[in-house]
Amino acid sequence: xxxIEAHNLHKSFGPVVAVDGVSIAVEKGGIFGFLGPNGAGxxxxxxxxxxxxxxxEGTALIGGIDIHKNPLGAKMKMGIIxxxxxxxxxxxxxxxxxxxxxxxxxxxxxxxxxxFEILARLGLTGRRHDLVRTxxxxxxxxxSIACAIVHSPPVLVLDEPTTGLDVYSRRLVIDTxxxxxxxxxxxxxxxxxxxxxxxxxxxxxIINKGKIVATGSPEKLKKTFDTSRYVEISxxxxxxxxxxxxxxxxxxxNHGDKWRIxxxxxxxxxxxxxxxxEQDHLKIVSIATSNPSLEEAFVQLTAGA
Amino acid sequence: MMDWTIFARSILMVAEKNMRIYYFxxxxxxxxxxxxxxxxxxxxxxxxxxxxxxxxxxxGMMLFFTASSVGxxxxxxxxxxxxxxxxxxxxxxxxxxxxxxxxxxxVFGVIITVIVxxxxxxxxxxxxxxxxxxxVGFLLGSITFAALGTLLASPTTDNPSNxxxxxxxxxxxxxxxxxxxxxxxxxxxxxxxxxxxxxxTYLVDLFHAAFLGDAVxxxxxxxxxxxxxxxxxxxxxxxxxxxxxxxxx
Numbered sequence: 001x002x003x004i005e006a007h008n009l010h011k012s013f014g015p016v017v018a019v020d021g022v023s024i025a026v027e028k029g030g031i032f033g034f035l036g037p038n039g040a041g042x043x044x045x046x047x048x049x050x051x052x053x054x055x056x057e058g059t060a061l062i063g064g065i066d067i068h069k070n071p072l073g074a075k076m077k078m079g080i081i082x083x084x085x086x087x088x089x090x091x092x093x094x095x096x097x098x099x100x101x102x103x104x105x106x107x108x109x110x111x112x113x114x115x116f117e118i119l120a121r122l123g124l125t126g127r128r129h130d131l132v133r134t135x136x137x138x139x140x141x142x143x144s145i146a147c148a149i150v151h152s153p154p155v156l157v158l159d160e161p162t163t164g165l166d167v168y169s170r171r172l173v174i175d176t177x178x179x180x181x182x183x184x185x186x187x188x189x190x191x192x193x194x195x196x197x198x199x200x201x202x203x204x205x206i207i208n209k210g211k212i213v214a215t216g217s218p219e220k221l222k223k224t225f226d227t228s229r230y231v232e233i234s235x236x237x238x239x240x241x242x243x244x245x246x247x248x249x250x251x252x253x254n255h256g257d258k259w260r261i262x263x264x265x266x267x268x269x270x271x272x273x274x275x276x277x278e279q280d281h282l283k284i285v286s287i288a289t290s291n292p293s294l295e296e297a298f299v300q301l302t303a304g305a
Numbered sequence: 306m307m308d309w310t311i312f313a314r315s316i317l318m319v320a321e322k323n324m325r326i327y328y329f330x331x332x333x334x335x336x337x338x339x340x341x342x343x344x345x346x347x348x349x350x351x352x353x354x355x356x357x358x359x360x361x362x363x364x365g366m367m368l369f370f371t372a373s374s375v376g377x378x379x380x381x382x383x384x385x386x387x388x389x390x391x392x393x394x395x396x397x398x399x400x401x402x403x404x405x406x407x408x409x410x411x412v413f414g415v416i417i418t419v420i421v422x423x424x425x426x427x428x429x430x431x432x433x434x435x436x437x438x439x440x441v442g443f444l445l446g447s448i449t450f451a452a453l454g455t456l457l458a459s460p461t462t463d464n465p466s467n468x469x470x471x472x473x474x475x476x477x478x479x480x481x482x483x484x485x486x487x488x489x490x491x492x493x494x495x496x497x498x499x500x501x502x503x504x505x506t507y508l509v510d511l512f513h514a515a516f517l518g519d520a521v522x523x524x525x526x527x528x529x530x531x532x533x534x535x536x537x538x539x540x541x542x543x544x545x546x547x548x549x550x551x552x553x554x
Contacts, residue, residue, distance in 0.1 A: 013552065013553060044553075047553070050394050051393075051394070052390060052393045052394055052550075053550065053553055054550065054551050070306060070307075071396075071398050072307065072308050072311045072312060072315070072396050072397075072398060073306075073308060073311075075394070075395065075396040075397075076311065076396050080391075080394040080395075082390040082391055082394050083390075086386070086387045086388060086391065087388070087391065088322070088326060088386075088388055089386065090325075090326045091322075091325065091326065095325075099318065099322060100395065102314070102318050103314065103315060103318050103395050103396050103397075104396065105310075105311070105314065144391070147391075
């Protein structure tokens with residue numbers, strides 16, 4: 001069953017077409033990643049899906065409710081972290097969470113219990129009475145997430161939730177997303193971070209210039225665009241490019257102390273490199289075959305963006 | 306199908322947030338509290354005027370400035386602080402935000418003006434002929450001018466000082482053409498016509514009816530005009546803010 005559906009969404013700002021016929025369907029319990037370069041239309045699509053922006057054409061359904069016909073009903077099912085939306089800096093961390101919880105009709109004891117649990121999960125218990133204006137960007141983002149999940153929403157929408165965060169905050173945010181998914185929330189997130197999408201998402205959609213250019217599981221997308229398998233090797237001794245002379249080599253790239261050897265058959269490449277090391281008395285420090293890369297798929301699909 | 310419980314709750318939550326955050330902001334204190342007091346002292350001190358005669362005008366001016374001072378600050382402030390997008394993504398609709406802003410402004414106006422009124426009536430031993438009309442005046446006046454505040458906040462900007470400037474540009478002339486400094490029954494010709502275009506005129510007239518019984522218009526005319534003007538302000542706010550949202554601003 002699809003809990004987030006968009007059908008043929010269009011949005012233009014003057015002569016600029018921001019979103020051009022986007023349709024997506026997110027299955028219940030999934031984590032759906034929305035990838036695209038800057039200006040591809042991700043945030044505009046999210047804004048239409050969350051009722052912040054009215055589409056020129058098309059419909060968006062959350063749990064079967066049309067967000068533009070019944071915005072209150074649809075928004076009650078969602079927790080949203082807008083890309084440019086921050087929490088109130090003149091309120092404390094706890095006040096922000098409790099105030100948000102009231103919107104969803106949680107009674108006082110449940111509000112306080114949820115706020116306590118979430119602040120503990122996000123490592124902010126000790127700062128709960130501090131004004132948010134004294135917080136770092138990472139802490140503000142954690143409060144933003146706390147507000148979005150306080151009512152245990154069936155649908156959680158996150159627009160670039162980890163952009164600009166330090167490693168600790170990023171890890172907490174990702175753990176919270178995973179936890180919410182395990183608790184039954186369906187997640188829709190946009191990100192620039194392909195590694196993050198690859199690690200988190202059960203399904204991915206790539207958007208470019210307002211149109212969806214690919215959709216599917218990360219593995220499926222990687223295999224579709226798997227045109228550049230390589231072996232990465234490093235030696236203890238410095239070597240020159242011209243030592244790699246096998247006829248099967250497509251190209252050779254140097255990345256710091258590592259060499260990437262592109263061949264049609266990576267197994268053959270490993271055998272060739274082992275023989276080369278033995279022949280030239282080179283000591284191998286590391287050797288690894290590349291897996292199909294989602295980044296490669298992304299770059300190919302959004303080339304020229 | 307609109308869920309009216311969620312709608313009502315969203316209005317109250319928006320109002321609660323506004324009360325917590327904006328009541329003590331500098332522009333609200335300066336333009337809502339200090340401004341009417343300073344204007345009052347500027348015009349009345351040392352001029353040997355009858356304070357009882359001018360009290361309804363002063364009270365109207367106080368309610369006008371206080372109720373209309375909160376609204377203009379909220380939306381531009383939230384757009385600058387980037388909290389507006391978060392607010393819009395909560396279970397609210399545009400009407401919840403407008404009515405929540407209006408409610409915060411109206412409550413602020415009523416609280417401050419009731420305190421000023423109570424103290425003044427006690428100290429100056431002012432006559433009160435109709436408490437009912439005074440309550441009607443407070444209710445309709447606070448709603449009308451809080452609605453003016455939300456309308457003034459509607460133009461697209463994330464700079465609160467632009468809106469405060471616009472707000473002064475609109476509010477100050479209204480004070481001077483509302484029978485506050487010269488009672489309506491002493492005005493003639495074009496001056497009389499001019500005062501009829503200001504909604505503040507009808508509030509001051511209601512207060513005259515409540516305190517002195519010397520209103521120029523019947524109370525139902527004053528009330529009807531204030532209700533009509535409120536609806537126009539709220540409708541205008543909705544149209545402008547809806548257009549802003551469609552444009553994504």
